[in-house]
Structure formats: C-alpha cells, structure tokens
Amino acid sequence: MTFSILAEPFFIRALLAGLGLAVITGPIGCFVVWRRMAYFGETLAHAGLMGVGLGLLFNFNVAIGAMASSLLVALLLIGLKRQNQVATDTLLGILSHTALAIGVIVIGLVTGAVTGHLDILFGDVLTVSRVDVITIWIGTAGVFSILAYLWRDLIAISVHEDLARAEGVNVPWVELVFLVTMAAVTAFAMKIVGLLLITALTVIPAAAARRLAASPEGMAIWSAVIAAFAVAAGLVMSALFGTIAGPSIVLAASFVFVLTLLKAQRN
Amino acid sequence: MLKINQALIEAQGISLKRNGRQILLNVNISVHAREIVTVIGPNGAGKSTLIKVILGLLPISAGQVIRSPSLRIGYVPQRFQVSPTVPLSVRRLLTLTHRVAEIELTKTLKETGILHLLEARVADLSGGELQRALLARALLRQPHLLVLDEPVQAVDFDGEIKLYELISNIRKSRGVGILMVSHDLHMVMAESDRVICLNTHICCEGSPVAVQKSPEFAKLFGPKAAGMIAGYMHHHDHDHESHASSHFDGFTPHHGRKHAP
DSSP: OOGGGGGSHHHHHHHHHHHHHHHHHHHHHHHHHHTTOHHHHHHHHHHHHHHHHHHHHHTSOHHHHHHHHHHHHHHHHHHHHTOOSSOHHHHHHHHHHHHHHHHHHHHHHHHSOGGGGHHHHHOOGGGOOHHHHHHHHHHHHHHHHHHHHHHHHHHHHHHOHHHHHHTTOOHHHHHHHHHHHHHHHHHHHHHHTOTTTHHHHHHHHHHHHHTTOSSHHHHHHHHHHHHHHHHHHHHHHHHHHOOOHHHHHHHHHHHHHHHHHHHHHHO | OGGGSOOSEEEEEEEEEETTEEEEEEEEEEEOTTOEEEEEOOTTSSHHHHHHHHHTOSOOSEEEEEEOTTOOEEEEOOGGGSOTTSOOBHHHHHTSSSOOOHHHHHHHHHHTTOGGGTTSBGGGOOHHHHHHHHHHHHHTTOOSEEEEESTTTTOOHHHHHHHHHHHHHHHHHHOOEEEEEESOGGGOOTTOSEEEEEESEEEEEEOHHHHHTOHHHHHHHOTTHHHHHHHHHHHHHTTOHHHHHHTOSOEEEOOOSTTOO
16 A cells, blocks of 8 residues: 555546536535435436446447436426326336436447446546546536526525515526536536446535535535545545545545534534 | 405416316405405315415416506415525525615514524524514515415414514505415414405305304314314404404305305
C-alpha cells in the first residue's frame, strides 16, 4: 500500500470527475429528498440501463442513450401519473424493473455477457479520460445554471405544490425542466458510481445535510460538500485498499450520514 | 343585503368526474366581500376538489367559475401538507413566491400574532403557530378572498377559539371574503354567514343555527352531530351574543338524487 498512487494522473482525473458530479448531485439530491422522489430517481437510473443497451445495439454513444431513455421514461411517468388505475409507486416498480430487464437482456445479447459490464452498474471512475472530465464539468455547469434559474420556483413547489400553482408558478414547466436535469445527471453519474448507485449518491448526502442546514441553500451546499467528501474518501479508499470505487464512494456518504445522526442527538 | 353586491367568486353548477366517479355534482357556491362561508362534509365529500376548482387548479366537467375582475385569492393550505423536509425559516416561508417589504412583513406577522417567530424554523412551530404563519403568508398577497383548508384541524380547543377570533378580526379589519373548509363538525365557526354541507352535491345550506336543525344535516352526520355543533356554538355565543340573532336567515335544503326523501 503506497500513497504515491494518489498523485497518479488517473487518480487526479477520477477525483476531478467525481467532484464535478458531487457539485451537482448535492442540490439535485435535496430536491429528490424534499419531493420524495428517491424511487423516481431509481427508475430513471434503471431506464438509463435500457438506453445503454440500445446504444450498444444501434451503435451510438451509451451516455446519450442513457439520458434519452431516462428522459423518455420520465415523460411516460408524468403522463401516466394522471391516471388513477395503478398507484404511482406500483407504476414506478413496473417501469423501473421492466427497463432494467430490457437493459440487461439487450446488453447480454449484444455483448454476449452482462458480467463484463459491471462498470455500467457500479461505475468505473478510475478509467475516466480527460475528455470525460471536461464533459462532466461542462454538464455540471449547465445543470447548475438551470437549477439556479429555477431555484425559487423549485423550492416553492417542494414546500407545497398546489400553493405554488395557486400563486402562479408554472409547475408543469418547472417539473419538466427538472426531469431533464435529473436525466442528464443520470448519464453523467453512470461512469462514476454506476446506474445502480446514482440514487444513493443523490439521496444520502442530502439526507445527511438535512440535519445540518437551516435554509434550503444551506442544505444544498452541505449536501454538495458531503457528496464531494464522499467522492474523495471513496476514491482514496479504493486506491489504497483496492475496493471498487463506486460502492466505496457510496459507503463514505453513508458513513457521514450516520455521523450526522449522532450530531442531531446531541442537540 | 350582501346578495345585491357582486360576488367575489361564484361557482355555478360545478360538476367534476374522475375515472368515472362523480366527485362534485351541480355545486353552486358564492362568496361575497366580508362574508364567511364554511363548507363542511365527511372525508371524500369533494371539499378539497372544490377548493382546487375555486383556485383554478382543476378542470371541471360542467359548470363555470366566475371571478370578480382582478380578484386576488389568498390560499391557506392544510398545514399538514407543508413538507417538513425542507429547512425553512418563517421569513422564508412567507417570501417563497414573491418578495415583500420588511414593514409589510412585520405588520402582517403582528396582525397574526407571531411577530416573535419571524426567524424561527418552520419545523419548530406548533400547529397553531404554523397555521398563523400560513395565514400571514396568504394575507401578504393583499387578497380579496381568503381560502382556508381545514384551518383548525388538530388545534386544541383554546387555540381553535383564538384562531377563529383572528379570522373574524381579519374579516372585520380587511373586509375580505372568507371561504373555509372543514371535515369536523365542531369546528364550524359560529360566525359563518353560511354553512354549506357538501357530500358530492350540496345537501343543505344556511346559517349555522339553521343548518344544524336541518334533517339533511342529521342524515349526513348522524343524529348526535347537531348536539355537538350546538354545544360549541353555545360556548362561542357568550363572547359574541350580538351575532346570534342576525344569522337566522333560514336555510335551504337541496334534494340530490342520493338523498331524496
């Protein structure tokens, strides 16, 4: 075990990519927690796997495939939410796992073995390229600007949707744009923590931040800081002990969450 | 007397169907300035749906909602629906969708009796305090019509009377029309000008005193219910004796299909 690995270019690239993602999953995670959308996020991630499968099948960029299919499922969910035949969580369960099944089957058919694609499920941040890093930071800047622009409306909707609508917030529009950003984040996060752990990286830091913050902005900042810490700690753990990076990042985030539980009890 | 003036809002023949189920059937309701109208009905009677229709949040299958020109509505949602997971100060809650001058903020919180809670966390408020904060929030929009959804739900008896006094004062000082919804019978405010019993359609309506004597009311809520509302009103009338007589303007039973005698 040697610390010199932490100065290797591949490690620095992984760290930069992970931090770029943390900056954005922090605030996004807050909305996921506020609006109780954890299962929804999970569904978008599973839908992303279907996009990866289709991307491999038809030979286009898998990240774009993941984003497009996440978005498609998100829109489908908005449309289906209006009906009352099937409860929303049941609907999420159906769509989520149908998409997961399609993804696994297609990837298996195209590549011969799904086991060779664990990186899609759990991330492979230690192999990110320079271009990946730049792409992630451009994406982060884009998503960040959108969130900043919609911030007030998003918070109003999170506090009380009907109240926001009654007071003139264009809820369907804000919701749609937010879903686009969630789908984008799904695509960015895929390479870093993997599709199965994206929800963890959004929800856990935000849940930990809830106990530390007194304002929505404070919670978003704390959430981003905790996510960034989890990325750094998880990568160090991965480099030093040879653990898989994605799950190590998530574990670090969970560790911080448990610490905040102790803090809250002392108050 | 008020009937001569134009209503702030008038819903005519509102019907709404969802998934083949009739939620509202031919509901007529109007609220004038300085008038308190209370809608009561059991759970699932369509009260929340009616509020959403009045607020313009839901499309209706039939009927129309007429608003007086440039009507501003202050909506006070049920406090249990305010998400407890968003960390907010009272100041922030009050300025969520529009900015307010500090003087206006102070004045309104003084009016609702929670000026000392301006910087408090919403999560730390008691039920009555949060209700007052939501009321202040609605008042900051300088509304002509206040729509209150279950304003005294799970507030203790003493707090309930104080909230009703506050609402009554707001009507007097601001001259607003107030539309209130409640599923608990003993929460009907004695000062309501009109009580409307809703169960998909309007079963009966009239003054609080008149409505409780209505056979339709007993049918909807059971024979013991009339006693409950009477007990509460008796208590309240000690403070506001002058109001009791003015409310005897009779009631009108509405015979819907389901409740036809």
